[in-house]
Amino acid sequence: MKNRRSFLKTTGLALAASTLPLPHFAYGNPQMKLGVALLGLGGYATNNLAPALMQTKHIELRGIVTGSPEKIPVWQEKYGIKDQNIYSYETLPEIANNEDIDVVYIVTPTFLHKKYAVMAANAGKHVFCEKPMAMTVSECQEIIDACKKNNVRLAIGYRMQHEQNTQTIINWAEINPYGALQNVHTEAGFRIGSSGGWRLDGAKGGGAIYDMGVYPINAMRYATGLEPISLTASHETQRPNLFLNGAPEITYFDLEFPNGITAKGRVTYADNVNFLKVNCADGNYELAPFQSYNGVSGSTSDGKYLAPCECNQQAIQMDDDALAIMNDKPMIAPGIEGLRDIQIVEAALASGRNNGERIALKQY
Structure with missing residues (x-):
C-alpha cells in the first residue's frame, strides 16, 4: 500500500504542465470513444456509473481518481485500468498531460464538487459533475466559469x-x-x-x-x-x-x-x-x-x-453527454x-x- 501511495504522489508525464494536449479522438467519428476518469469511488461510482460504462457506446472508463489506495487494485483488476491512468486527489492536475482521459466525472460528496470540478477544468478536461452541483450558487458559478475559461464542456448528472x-x-x-x-x-x-x-x-x-x-x-x-x-x-x-x-x-x-x-x-x-x-x-x-x-x-x-424503459439510465446519460461533446451540440443538462x-x-x-x-x- 505504501508503494501504491508513493506511486500516486509521484506519477507524472514528461509534458510541461502548462500545455494542454489535444484530444486523442476525432470528433464526430462514430468509431471513437471518449475516455472518462471517475473521481471519487464511493457507492454511486462503484455500483452505478462503472457498470454503466460497460454498456456505453461513445464513452468508456479509462481512469480513476481516489483518496483510497486500497481500492486501486480492485478497480484495475475489474476494469483493466492502466497504472498511468490512476490519480490521487493531490495528483489530479497531472491529468492535463494524459491523452487517454477526455472527461473527469466528479462523484464526491457535494461539498467537494466545486474544488475538483474546477481542478479538472483547469487541467483542460471536460467535466461531468454529479448532482447536486455544489453547495451554493456562487460555487456553481465558479465551476461554470472555470469550464468556460478553459474551453471545456460541462454536464450535470441529471440522469x-x-x-x-x-x-x-x-x-x-x-x-x-x-x-x-x-x-x-x-x-x-x-x-x-x-x-x-x-x-x-x-x-x-x-x-x-x-x-x-x-x-x-x-x-x-x-x-x-x-x-x-x-x-x-x-x-x-x-x-x-x-x-x-x-x-x-x-x-x-x-x-x-x-x-x-x-x-x-x-x-x-x-x-x-x-x-x-x-x-x-x-x-x-x-x-x-x-x-x-x-x-x-x-x-x-x-x-x-x-x-x-428496460435500459440503464446512467449509460444513456453518459452517452448523450459524450455525443454532445463529440458533435459540439448543447448538453441536455448544462x-x-x-x-x-x-x-x-x-x-x-x-x-x-x-x-x-x-x-x-x-x-x-
Whole structure:
C-alpha cells in the first residue's frame, strides 16, 4: 500500500504542465470513444456509473481518481485500468498531460464538487459533475466559469432528463396535451439511518433538501417548462440526534411560477416516497416512481400508460453527454441547470430558517 501511495504522489508525464494536449479522438467519428476518469469511488461510482460504462457506446472508463489506495487494485483488476491512468486527489492536475482521459466525472460528496470540478477544468478536461452541483450558487458559478475559461464542456448528472418517460413529461410542458398546466405536486425521499455518513451533516451537503431536493425541484421546473419566481419553505426534524449542522430531515416547499402555476414539494429522509403529479385544465398525468434508477412509469387521466424503459439510465446519460461533446451540440443538462436548482435549495433553507418567509428568486 505504501508503494501504491508513493506511486500516486509521484506519477507524472514528461509534458510541461502548462500545455494542454489535444484530444486523442476525432470528433464526430462514430468509431471513437471518449475516455472518462471517475473521481471519487464511493457507492454511486462503484455500483452505478462503472457498470454503466460497460454498456456505453461513445464513452468508456479509462481512469480513476481516489483518496483510497486500497481500492486501486480492485478497480484495475475489474476494469483493466492502466497504472498511468490512476490519480490521487493531490495528483489530479497531472491529468492535463494524459491523452487517454477526455472527461473527469466528479462523484464526491457535494461539498467537494466545486474544488475538483474546477481542478479538472483547469487541467483542460471536460467535466461531468454529479448532482447536486455544489453547495451554493456562487460555487456553481465558479465551476461554470472555470469550464468556460478553459474551453471545456460541462454536464450535470441529471440522469432523469435523459430517461424516456421524463422526456415525455418535458415535451408535454411545451405542447399542453391536457390543457393549460395548473399545478404540480412532487415528493421524493427515503428513510435514512445512522450509517448515512456525510448525508447527515449539513456542512457537507447533507439533509434531505441538499441531497434529495434537486429531484423534486428539477421535476417542478421540467414539468412546467418554466422558472419559479418565488418560494416558501419549512423544515422538520423528527430525529434531531441523527442530524448535524442544521441538516433538516424533512423540507416542505411551495413554488410560484409565471401564469399562476404553483408547485408543492416535499423531500424527506423520514420515509419512502417517489412521485410527480401534474394537473392541467383538461386532465392530469403522473410518474410514480419518477426518480428511481429503474422502473420509472406513469399514467394519464385518459388511460395512457407510460411503460418503464428496460435500459440503464446512467449509460444513456453518459452517452448523450459524450455525443454532445463529440458533435459540439448543447448538453441536455448544462451547468446553468444545476445552478438554478441550487438557488432554490438555498432559498428553501433560508425560508425555513425564517419562519416560512417568501423569497423572490433571481432569473438566471
